[in-house]
Amino acid sequence: MKQKKIRVLTRRRWEYYQNRPAYTFCLLILVALFSPVTAHAADITEQLHNPTSKFVPRQARNEADTLFQIGERQLQQGTPHKAVQQFLAALETYHYLGDMRAQGLTYDLLGRAYLELGQYKEAEDAVRRHLAIARNNRDLGTQVFALNNVGSLLLQKGEFSDAETCFAEAAEIARSLKNIEGEGLSLSNLGLATARLGDYNKAIKLYETALTYRRQLGNPVAEANTYNHLGEAYQEIGDYQNTIGAFGVGLRLAKASRDRVNQFRAIDGLVTAHNSVGRYERSYELLGERLSLAQELQNPQEQLQTFESYALFYEKQGNYKTARNFYERAIIVSRSLEDSKKEVLLLDRLTQIRKK
Template sequence: MKQRLVFPRQKLDLICVSKPVRCSGQESCSNWRAISHSQVLLPCFLLFTFLLSPIAASAADITQQLHRPLNSSVGRQLRDEADSLLSIGEQQYASGYADKTIASCLRALELYHLIGDLKAQGLTYNLLAKAYVQLGSLKEVEDSLRRGLAIARDTQDFQAQIFVLNNIGTLLLQQGESAAAGKTVVDALTIAQGVKNIEGEGLSLSNLGLVAARLGDYNKAIKLDENALIFRRQTGDAIGEANTLNNLGDAYLASGNYQDTIGTYGAAMQIAKTNRDRTNELRAIDGLVKAHSAIGRYERAFDLLEQRLTLSKELQNLPEELKSFESYAQLYEQQGNYLTARNFYERAIILARTLEDSKQEGQLQDHLTKMLQRR
């Protein structure tokens, strides 16, 4: 089974701009000892919301969103076929079949173009972007997002503009273009403030916090994330709140404020657990493990890792199980227990091989070799 790029934590899912959105832009996921700032923050730049949970639409939902009466029976037939293809694409995406999703979307786009329905094309480009994210095709992700943004501007759909701009900003941040990402998200925030879109303000502020953290300005990141939390709580967006709390925890961790780090990640973990938001729950656990191990609370760190591994197995999520083994290996290595660390590195390598993730397998093997040479 081949591991697919998931944002993002990190799955890199994109916001569905067709309905009220609950997630966050590049909100995202989250080695040890006195960890470097880049090591603390890097995982955050791999998810579109991260955090961004996929929003599935039923066939009925899509029909309601897209249906417009047409005089031509041929037009109605084309619309019905296009609506059906988009609904099938949503189901294929939810089932993890990105290739099939893309095929359905491309055919739907042809039909929507024929009948001149711009809004439907925008919805389809949004789903296309999410599918390309699953495949790690970043060039196609950006193309789909920018086409969707052009349509949102043509139709003066301000909510769509806000969330597509945030997704583009997330993509730019993941590609290391922090300045361009910040400018793009500021544009989104300006629109959100202009139309008083509270949800968009919270999302944009949270993403600007990520940009500030990426640039190493952790005090600014903390202030932006704290402001973002005000808006997210106003809308009752629990998943968005958990994601922003995780972002805030990352900033506290990078600045060495372990007391606030632990409290913030703990709040994120509780909210995520209550809402069965497994992505943010796992991310919060990762942050807590790093914080507790950094100040020598190894027993608590191991308790958290046990929770992480149990959750990964319950979800039958092999990539997350692999990450749990790797975290165990790193913590035992940090304590000088090289024999047990080797055991966990080897278990992680076996899983990487099962997932056909040669890059991860190579990195794990390299870590193991270097550890054994230091013994």
């Protein structure tokens, strides 16, 4: 019997989530937007070891592959809560068939679905199962990316040392395989974990090494992401010339590839850096670029961030009247988004500058 080919989402999607800065990390918003059926780690185990149906192999294979493909499509369409149900159902059958490869692929996507839902415990359980299958099969190539997935979730949990260990192991395996993509990703993530641990100089060296592999790969999104990390590290040690240089390259690459996430990140980093050295005219230009992009994309969350950045820009220069105007505009958008936490913070800032 010829096994149906299962399509797989690109692994770079993980990198998109784990590398977003705190002020733009919006995964928790997805929890409010959707009403997922909660499926805990224990539920996965229970389903796998208690299959409810006994299909003949051909029927089982066809039905499981269909469920997997539906789940993949739902994940791509932005309905991860539906995708979770499909993946769990597919896993039940793949377990019954003893198809470890299919189980690994399904756990990979299941982890991503849980990540989009903000269910980090379940996501970690799924990606650790994916890693365990790769280890059991001695599949070193898959281990590289599975270790990066586990490390990325550990970063989100604040377990930086454990994340560093995962990324270091992934980098070592990728190096032994001469896997350019895996080595670039692993070193970039290792730099991120090292930066979170406070060793920015070491992180800078790791980012620079990672870039040599990312350039070879010819992936501008991955390259822009590492350049933005590099800019953040330079910013932490007060090296504004290199900060501006790194974010500048990141912005150029992001524009060329229409990578909006890294474009916003690079602009934000450049605004902060230019403000730090008194280049307010350039900061003003960049904020205008940011607002135009947010409006073009019809993205209210990024418009809110831009209005807040404008308000801070004018407040630091003592132009409180204009700062108040932008705080008020930000408050209006936060209300439209029903972001009460952000609204309270903005109202507090507005109250503070009204006293000045």
